[in-house]
Amino acid sequence: MSTWRAQMASDGGPWSLYVVVYGESEWPTVQWESGPVPTGAQRREALASLGYELAPGAEWSWIEDSQKPDDDSTPVVLIAAVDVREQEGATA
Template sequence: MKTLTAQMSSDGSAWRLYVVLYGVPDWPTFRWERTAPVPTVAERRRALAALGYEVAPGVVWTWTEDSQVPEDDSTAVVLIAAVTVRERDGGAA
């Protein structure tokens, strides 16, 4: 079964989760209208399911830290979580 990458990010504003689909202009996206707390794994699983995806078996979320301006480490931090996903059986994706 084909796998894709889902990412969740925040730069201090609301958290959003999206599935990366290369060559597609509008990626499936879910947005939490809060800045804290970080969405739980269960919330992320439900959001992915609403988008038609599920976390691939045996995979865990990984976290990366970046800067809003990558060449300037004094700018605000952007937190990015990523996980491998696959389409759910009967999913809309």
């Protein structure tokens, strides 16, 4: 079964979770309007709503970046990533 990369990002505003599907002009996306970092359960539910699930053994990894590369005085952008696969019987 094929795997894709799901990413979740925020620069202090809303959180966006999306599945990177190369060759597509729009990627499957879920956005949380505000609040704290979405929980693991909320992320699983969001992925399921898009027709995906975590790949076996996959774990979220986190990195941080800045809004302007090479300028650490700009706000931090947090980015999480995990491998996902289509849910059994789902059409994404």
